Amino acid sequence: MAEYRLHCFRESGNAFKVAMMLDLCGADWEPVFVPFGTGLTRTPQWRAEVNPMGEAPVLEHGAERLSQSGVILDYLAGQTGRFGARDAAHGREIWRWILFDNHKFTSYYSMLRFQYGIQKTGETPVTEFLRGRVRAAWSVAEARLRECEFITGSEPTIADLSMAGYHYYDEATGIDRAAEFPAIERWAARIAALPGWRPPAVAMSQRGL
Amino acid sequence: MAEYRLHCFRESGNAFKVAMMLDLCGADWEPVFVPFGTGLTRTPQWRAEVNPMGEAPVLEHGAERLSQSGVILDYLAGQTGRFGARDAAHGREIWRWILFDNHKFTSYYSMLRFQYGIQKTGETPVTEFLRGRVRAAWSVAEARLRECEFITGSEPTIADLSMAGYHYYDEATGIDRAAEFPAIERWAARIAALPGWRPPAVAMSQRGL
Numbered sequence: 001m002a003e004y005r006l007h008c009f010r011e012s013g014n015a016f017k018v019a020m021m022l023d024l025c026g027a028d029w030e031p032v033f034v035p036f037g038t039g040l041t042r043t044p045q046w047r048a049e050v051n052p053m054g055e056a057p058v059l060e061h062g063a064e065r066l067s068q069s070g071v072i073l074d075y076l077a078g079q080t081g082r083f084g085a086r087d088a089a090h091g092r093e094i095w096r097w098i099l100f101d102n103h104k105f106t107s108y109y110s111m112l113r114f115q116y117g118i119q120k121t122g123e124t125p126v127t128e129f130l131r132g133r134v135r136a137a138w139s140v141a142e143a144r145l146r147e148c149e150f151i152t153g154s155e156p157t158i159a160d161l162s163m164a165g166y167h168y169y170d171e172a173t174g175i176d177r178a179a180e181f182p183a184i185e186r187w188a189a190r191i192a193a194l195p196g197w198r199p200p201a202v203a204m205s206q207r208g209l
Numbered sequence: 210m211a212e213y214r215l216h217c218f219r220e221s222g223n224a225f226k227v228a229m230m231l232d233l234c235g236a237d238w239e240p241v242f243v244p245f246g247t248g249l250t251r252t253p254q255w256r257a258e259v260n261p262m263g264e265a266p267v268l269e270h271g272a273e274r275l276s277q278s279g280v281i282l283d284y285l286a287g288q289t290g291r292f293g294a295r296d297a298a299h300g301r302e303i304w305r306w307i308l309f310d311n312h313k314f315t316s317y318y319s320m321l322r323f324q325y326g327i328q329k330t331g332e333t334p335v336t337e338f339l340r341g342r343v344r345a346a347w348s349v350a351e352a353r354l355r356e357c358e359f360i361t362g363s364e365p366t367i368a369d370l371s372m373a374g375y376h377y378y379d380e381a382t383g384i385d386r387a388a389e390f391p392a393i394e395r396w397a398a399r400i401a402a403l404p405g406w407r408p409p410a411v412a413m414s415q416r417g418l
Binding site: 052053054066067068069070071074075092095096098099100102103104107124125126129140143144 | 261262263275276277278279280283284301304305307308309311312313316333334335338349352353
C-alpha cells in the first residue's frame with residue numbers, strides 16, 4: 001500500500017489541489033476512487049466511515065485521516081518540508097490566500113463550473129450571480145499575479161496549489177479566462193510546468209476506470 | 210491608542226468573529242469604522258492602504274496589519290493563549306472547521322442574509338439557491354453540535370467564534386433557526402454566555418455613530 005491514500009475523483013478540483021501537492025513533492029501515493037455523482041459522499045455510511053462533512057478529498061496517512069484541502073496541504077507541507085512558509089508572517093500570508101480561495105476564489109468557480117459546465121443548466125439567475133462573484137474574486141488574484149510570479153511572492157506555496165485546483169479543467173463557465181485574466185493564465189501555466197506535475201485525469205486515474 | 214485596532218462595521222459578521230475574540234480575551238481594543246454600503250472597501254485607495262482583497266475586517270497590532278478573519282483569530286490565539294489548539298491534531302481540527310466555515314457555513318448564510326434580509330430582494334432563484342446551500346452546511350454543524358458542547362469538543366475555540374459570527378443578527382433569511390437547527394441555537398447561546406461577550410452593535414459601536 002502506498003504511504004498516502006487520497007480519496008478523490010478526477011473531476012474534483014478540491015481533490016486535485018492535494019493530488020498536485022503529492023505529485024510535486026514526489027510522494028508515494030495512490031488515489032482511492034470516490035464515485036462522482038452517485039451521492040456516495042453524502043450517505044450516512046460514508047459520513048461515518050470517511051468524512052462527516054460529506055466531502056472529498058480525504059487523505060489517509062498512517063492513522064491520520066484528514067479532510068479539508070487546506071488542512072491537508074498544510075499537513076503535507078509539514079511532512080515534506082515543501083511549499084510551506086518561511087516564517088510566521090509568510091505562514092499568515094499563505095493562510096490568508098487559502099481562506100480567500102475557500103471563501104471566494106475556487107468556491108464560486110467550482111459551483112459555476114458544476115452548474116453551467118457539467119449539469120449544463122444554461123444561463124440562469126444563479127449562474128449569472130456566481131459568475132459575478134467569480135469575476136470579483138479573480139480580479140483580486142489577477143492584480144496580485146501581475147506583480148508576482150506566485151501568489152505570495154517569487155516561489156510557489158500551498159496557497160498557489162489551493163488556488164490553482166480548478167484551472168486544469170475545460171468545462172464551459174462563460175468566462176474567457178485567457179482574455180479576461182491573462183496573469184492568472186500565465187501563473188497556472190507556471191504551476192503546470194513544475195517538475196512532477198500531471199493533469200487531473202492522469203494524477204487521479206485508477207486502474208479499470 | 211488601544212493595543213488592537215479593528216477596521217470593521219457592526220453589520221459585518223466576519224468582523225464580529227474577531228470582535229468576539231477580542232472581547233472574550235479581555236483585549237485592549239478599539240473599533241475603526243468602515244462605512245458600510247458605500248463601497249469604500251472596494252476602492253483602489255482602501256485596497257492600497259488597508260486591504261488589497263477589498264474586505265473587512267482588518268486588524269492592526271503594532272506594525273502588523275492582518276486580514277481574513279481566520280488568520281486574525283489564529284494570530285490572536287497565539288498572542289493571548291486563549292481559544293487555540295491543545296496540540297497539532299486539535300489545531301488541524303480547528304482549521305478544518307474554520308475552512309468549512311469560510312467555504313460553506315457563514316459564507317452562504319451571509320450572502321443570503323445580505324440579499325434577502327438587508328437588500329430585501331424578496332425570494333429569487335438566487336436566494337433559493339443560497340438557502341439550500343445554507344441548510345446543507347448547517348445540517349453538518351447541527352449533527353456535530355448534537356454530540357458536543359462546542360464544535361471541536363467540550364471547550365470553545367476560535368473555530369466556534371468563526372462559525373458563530375453571523376448568529377447574533379436578526380435580519381430575515383427565510384430560515385427558522387430555532388425550529389430547524391436547535392443544537393446550533395443552543396451552541397450560539399452558550400457562546401453568548403461566555404464572560405466578556407457583547408452583542409455586535411455594542412462591541413463594534415463607535416463614538417458619534
